[in-house]
Amino acid sequence: MRWLLHAAPSVRNLLLSGRGRFGRHEGFVAEILAFASNRPYPDRGTGLVLTGKELAVLRDLPSMLALREIADAHVVSFNTVRTHVRSVYRKLGVATRREAVDLAHKTGLL
Structure with a gap:
């Protein structure tokens, strides 16, 4: 499952948006998402x-x-907080606090 930690955020978003549509693989996808939600969020590539x-x-x-x-x-x-916030924005590929919060909600960080 380590590949998921290095996958683009769009992969997680795809799995999240497709919940309930994976048929017999639903359990596997749920396991992947649970694993990913307990890990730090990787930067885009x-x-x-x-x-x-x-x-x-x-x-x-x-x-x-x-x-x-x-x-x-x-x-x-x-x-220090300002530096952390800037780093979060850069790593998540966002420009505003709102975008960071929205993306964090979508990916399960919050």
């Missing part, structure tokens, strides 16, 4: 994955807390 801290910051983005508030909650500097 570069092999990079989100770090634990990047995932933690990503999970705070839907709360609409200001970056300074997220920094306070994680007991790190504002600049």
Whole structure:
């Protein structure tokens, strides 16, 4: 199942959107998606994955807390959180907080 961690996000999206249509392979697809949901999200073809801290910051983005508030909650500097957010955007291939949250929901990260 390691191939899934390095597959393009479109592969996961395809599996997610096709749930219920895989017939006798439905169990296998469910197993793949369950495995993938417990792993960091890979970048689009570069092999990079989100770090634990990047995932933690990503999970705070839907709360609409200001970056300074997220920094306070994680007991790190504002600049550290800003760096993590930029890295998440780059790795997910998005440009805004909303796009990052939407993609994270679609792929099961949130």
